[in-house]
Amino acid sequence: MSIPATGWSNKGGTGERACKCGTWKQHWINFSEKAWPATCSVKECSSAPTLGAHVKNQSVAGERIVPMCDSCNKLGGTFTLKGSITVPSANKSETCEKKA
Ligand SMILES: [Zn+2]
Ligand SMILES: [Zn+2]
Numbered sequence: 001m002s003i004p005a006t007g008w009s010n011k012g013g014t015g016e017r018a019c020k021c022g023t024w025k026q027h028w029i030n031f032s033e034k035a036w037p038a039t040c041s042v043k044e045c046s047s048a049p050t051l052g053a054h055v056k057n058q059s060v061a062g063e064r065i066v067p068m069c070d071s072c073n074k075l076g077g078t079f080t081l082k083g084s085i086t087v088p089s090a091n092k093s094e095t096c097e098k099k100a
Contacts, residue, residue: 024090025052065090
């Protein structure tokens, strides 16, 4: 499965409650199986990420979670992610609330 770096946008308008992980930050940590990064996932942003943001991409199925800083989480339009970032699914039924 290949995930493009370009063409991402914030889902926006979320009042969505966190999942079983407690926070979307923890959800990212659980499903990326990586340590929380030192910098935001948006290319050329060097701020510290503070939250797990819901993002989407036309060529990727479903919403994804990426570590992001507050200001990038308010970006309108599309942005490019750092190539190295892991983008676990935000779909609870495929991740933390998956039925056995
Ligand atoms: Zn979760
Ligand atoms: Zn940022």
